[in-house]
Amino acid sequence: MNSYIGEITSAPFGAAPGGKTADLYTLRNAGGTEVRLTNYGGIVTSWLVPDRRGHIGDVVLGYDNLDGYLKATPYFGALVGRCANRIAKGRCTVGGVTRQLALNNGPNSLHGGLVGFDKVVWDAKPSLTADGPAVELSYLSPDGEEGFPGNLRVKAIYTLARDNGLRLDFTATTDRDTVVNLTHHSYFNLAGHGDVLNHAVQINADRITPVDSALIPTGKLQEVAGTPFDFRRPAAIGARIEENDEQLKFGGGYDHNWVPNKPASQLAVVARVTERTSGRALEVSSTQPGVQFYTGNFLDGTITGKGGWVYQRRHAFCLEPQHYPDAINHPNFPTTLLQPGQTYRHAIIYRFSTD
Numbered sequence: 001m002n003s004y005i006g007e008i009t010s011a012p013f014g015a016a017p018g019g020k021t022a023d024l025y026t027l028r029n030a031g032g033t034e035v036r037l038t039n040y041g042g043i044v045t046s047w048l049v050p051d052r053r054g055h056i057g058d059v060v061l062g063y064d065n066l067d068g069y070l071k072a073t074p075y076f077g078a079l080v081g082r083c084a085n086r087i088a089k090g091r092c093t094v095g096g097v098t099r100q101l102a103l104n105n106g107p108n109s110l111h112g113g114l115v116g117f118d119k120v121v122w123d124a125k126p127s128l129t130a131d132g133p134a135v136e137l138s139y140l141s142p143d144g145e146e147g148f149p150g151n152l153r154v155k156a157i158y159t160l161a162r163d164n165g166l167r168l169d170f171t172a173t174t175d176r177d178t179v180v181n182l183t184h185h186s187y188f189n190l191a192g193h194g195d196v197l198n199h200a201v202q203i204n205a206d207r208i209t210p211v212d213s214a215l216i217p218t219g220k221l222q223e224v225a226g227t228p229f230d231f232r233r234p235a236a237i238g239a240r241i242e243e244n245d246e247q248l249k250f251g252g253g254y255d256h257n258w259v260p261n262k263p264a265s266q267l268a269v270v271a272r273v274t275e276r277t278s279g280r281a282l283e284v285s286s287t288q289p290g291v292q293f294y295t296g297n298f299l300d301g302t303i304t305g306k307g308g309w310v311y312q313r314r315h316a317f318c319l320e321p322q323h324y325p326d327a328i329n330h331p332n333f334p335t336t337l338l339q340p341g342q343t344y345r346h347a348i349i350y351r352f353s354t355d
Contacts (some may be wrong), residue, residue, distance in 0.1 A: 004030045006160060008126050008133035013038050014066030020121040022066055027133040027160040032056060033352065035160050041118035042079025042137050042156055043069060044186055049164065052279025052354040059280065061187035061316050064306050074298065075185040078118035079156055080111045082141055082148050083336065084183040085292060085325035088216045092328040094149055094337065095177035101147035108214060113146030134159040143176065150176030165351035172344035180338045181323040184348055187296060187316035190275035190282060195314045197238025202272045203231040203293060205258035209324050213250050219330045221259065229256065237295055237317065252297035253314065257290045257324050264289035264334050267347055271319050274355055285349040286321030289334040294318040321348045
């Protein structure tokens with residue numbers, strides 16, 4: 001058996017706000033996969049994987065340098081928190097106190113607010129572990145940051161395994177009741193460029209959490225059977241995305257939370273995506289109770305990314321394992337409340353292969 005488990009290198013990536021320097025870490029394994037990530041926002045800037053012919057290609061959207069990420073960006077490759085997804089009107093009651101959070105998505109708070117975890121410099125510790133090259137990121141989110149209560153200590157470990165899986169392990173503790181929902185937000189395109197409408201998607205879920213026109217869950221669960229949201233068998237993203245369905249109209253396509261058919265804390269495969277031209281396949285496993293599937297509906301050609309590519313509508317998809325959106329305001333949803341003495345602990349694995 002080949003004893004090579006990979007390698008990790010680092011280099012300066014640029015000056016971040018607050019006078020801190022961001023670094024770029026490159027993780028490589030024996031399978032031909034290379035992942036680059038920066039401690040600014042925990043962002044995965046590139047993800048090089050082979051196609052069925054062994055040709056290496058980048059399968060995530062992003063920018064060539066740090067400056068791109070410092071400007072307005074739709075969370076390309078980011079570590080999202082303190083609370084991923086939307087909180088209705090930026091309001092929640094925690095510890096008996098109603099909080100007003102930062103608003104950054106119309107009337108709602110999205111992905112942690114104006115300066116979420118995707119916009120801070122994390123402390124980084126690279127290492128070569130028995131499982132593969134890894135980077136441990138840590139951050140202390142102070143009490144009151146973006147309106148959230150409690151000093152929250154967060155760790156995120158990225159490990160690139162031999163089997164071409166990138167594993168993300170999240171942990172968090174707090175000294176006051178607070179809200180926590182962490183995820184990863186890469187925009188994937190398994191062909192590298194162009195629209196993703198021919199990508200075939202399978203999501204192992206019988207239900208979604210339907211939303212209103214502001215993309216806030218109604219609190220109900222909706223069966224996917226007989227709807228454009230039924231991906232229990234593989235189907236092309238574009239097969240039903242333009243159907244006359246109210247939920248599709250609200251998001252301009254898919255931008256919804258699916259409820260995987262598994263116990264909430266069990267690590268299991270929640271989704272699989274294939275692209276026939278390249279032969280690439282992406283399998284997503286998670287311990288989280290939900291997974292947000294988004295089809296790049298709000299990309300509009302105003303962003304020029306890596307290599308001068310212009311990112312148009314539906315040129316990428318996201319699969320973001322997480323808690324349900326606005327869960328803190330829905331007692332019937334799995335809770336995003338974290339209390340002192342508890343440890344938030346979740347894992348996500350993105351594993352590439354070829355068909």
